[in-house]
Amino acid sequence: MTQDIIIQAIISGLLMGFVYALIAVGLSLIFGLMEIVNFAHGEFLMLSMYTAFWLWSLFGLDPLFALPLCAALMFTLGIATHYGIIRHILHAPMLVQICATFGLAIFLRASAQFLWTPDPRTITTSLVEGRVEILGIFLGLPQIVASVGSLAAFALLYLFITRSDTGLALQATAQDRQAASLMGIPVDRMYALGWGIGSACVGVAGVLLATFRPVDPEVGALYALLAYVAVALGGFGSILGSLFAGLLIGQMEALAGWLIDPSYKYVVIFSLYLVVVVLRPQGLFGRF
């Protein structure tokens, strides 16, 4: 019996871990590329969840079919954020950069409250609903789909970054922007692309979360916080580090919730974060 519960907790944690990893990698990619932290990352997640909700509510579009559309919209939003805000503060002091993306976060959150009220909204009918039983373990179908979807998006991103010409150019820009521009790589366009891809990642995660999690204007805060922890744990700019840290956080959340008390699970996660920051500030896989 106890054994069943442990396995149940581990597998549930694993499923959420992939979603956390996808959220974190979007953040990590942008930071690795230009050393700017997107404090509006959680709000991008919230926007994507709302988009999925409204497409379902107004047009009856299932979140799974809305996924490519939401990804494309968030990609565009990321690029617009780069050209509209980020490129103007690239060389500004760090405090200005923090205020810029933090201000964007507050603006988006307040706009969502104004436009859509603070009430939580839920997608109640979806192609993925209910639970399935596999070898005596009960898992939510939406969670399974979210996890598989996140892993697929993550794999796609990894292949793009490591195998494609443009992905190599992104890595080169992250490692040495001056040398990259001397290779003929348009650095500003790479930055915009990084924002597009990073935002699309969180967009995909948002839609997948929306299949089982109610959306409200504050929903992004917790996920963004977990993503910051994951990025710090995994190492800023490290893609595989984000995957590992996302999975680790998923596990700790599930196991701490079961072993100690669900209300203390974040205490465990943030404690580990503090330990890593003190002992290994560059993160587990970081180079900085």
Next chain:
Amino acid sequence: MLKVSDLEVSYGDFQVIWGVSLEVRPGEVVSLMGPNGCGKSTIFNTISGLLKPKAGTIELDGRRIDRLPSHEIVRLGLAHVLERRRVFPYLSVRQNLWLGGYNPQARVHREETLEQVFGQFPRLRERQDQLAHSLSGGEQQMLALGRGLMSRPRLLMIDEPFLGLAPAVAKEMMGVIAGINAAGVSVLFIEQNVQVALSMSNRGYILESGRLVLTGEPDELLNSSEVKRIFLGG
């Protein structure tokens, strides 16, 4: 082929280059010399578009390039190998070279150019799957040169090619640069050691505190008392 006229460059309010004019003709090897911090690298960075000049013009084959971003200048046939190599540390040797041929003009010949570069630097072929930061200093300098050649330049600018190299490796590097020049690429390079620089150049420029003080052929410069004053403090 390269013509810099009355160049002035500032970092904010702080002007570092004052009215510098210099020229590289097709097929030439030209050295830019001067003590530490006199603005040599700043001139290179301005020519390749990493910095914008405050005044003056830069022309490549008669075309103004001083307002172009660096990723567009490299397409026109000007490659700049930065000081301290600046290879992409966490990419493989092969990936570093491959990125050297990123610009649209070089891209169509990428495989072919890569073969040429591997032919020129057999050690890079042997180490092609190694991460660049794991190479020795001399190998990294070869990689930086090879990466520059991947853009199929007509003018190669090299900032301190011998910096930190063992004498034997530096000698090898001199041969490599002579070979590149023999293949029809003009070379402009920075070197602090006047003897070394002039032994391999057709002409040289000497910079002091952001101003050109002397220019000429190796014989004239080596015998000039001005050179002795600047470099030996005599």
